[in-house]
Amino acid sequence: MIIIRTFLAGLFAGLILVLGACDTFSSAVPPPPCPRPAIYAETANVTKFREGPGRDLIDVVAEGKIIGFSGGCNYDFDEETGEGVLTVEISVDFEAHRGTANKDRKAKFDYFISVTDQNHNVLSKGVFDVDIEFPGNRTRAGYTDDDPPVNLEIPLQKGQIGEDFNILIGFQLSNDELTFNRRQRKISVGPSK
Template identity: 40%
Template sequence: MKLRSLLPLAALALVPALASCSVFQKKEPPPCPPVYILGDAGTLTKYKDGKGRDLTDVEFEAEINGFQGDCKYDEKGALVEIQVSFAIKRGPGDTDRKAEFTYFAAVPLFYPAKDAKAEFPVSVEFPQATNYVRYTDEPVVLRIPVKDSDIIQNYEIYLGFQATQEQLERNRQGRK
């Protein structure tokens, strides 16, 4: 009879000891994959149609000036949410007070699969009497089918403007 009354007390005595076990501790979430702004594609100068390429032909200039993000994991891997911010300057060649461009998020380790790169179109209007706009796009979500937190760092994500070959060459010349 005495043994029965001691069992509940012994069980209660074990609770603090079990609480310190790693089973009850909150696990630190795995890291998010690294995100970078691609140097050659981090800026964009859009000229009006035609052969002119001087200052008067510039419709707008845009720059990716930052991003915010977060990630979570499920049974299929990582879900990465990224929200990209832009600085956009209207040029003298603009006639409709709009800047339309496309940016991308790419995971080079997935290349050449079509899922290695996602493109996102953006249309921004310049308010009257304003030639400069800061714009933050809606969040985009990327699925990275990797569950191992040790290798997620290898799945780098690159952000950039979807540019023409001419625009890329101009960016590269400007960086020299």
């Protein structure tokens, strides 16, 4: 009985290897990689204040944070010329906090998605708006902008692939909002030891 079990286990393992090898021989070359997306650090957060000069906690209408993204890409090449189009689909994840100056339980933010080359030259940029509601007494809400996701079409020259491009995601900030973000990063919490 032990011999049969060993034989059957060996036969089963061999069958799995043979069937797996069949798939290996017939699989196509994997597609080139997608562009590298990243959240641009200086624009990953935004604080919206009520109108006026106040910039204290009591003046905050809403705070937003880009917390992630998902997506994929698809290549369409002309075999003769080697040129083509790379289509990238991106959904962006947000987290919002309602401030004490928020009366309508809503937050509205603008964000951008840009495509750059390896030298960080901006090739294209789109600005999109997102509205987040705070139901009931909630002061925090999450939202994914995926209905529909953002579609980017990147023209490709012969030899170019997704790795030749970067995708940057961030909030579209005013000069005051960008200055506020930069100031927040410089705040010291005490003497260092």
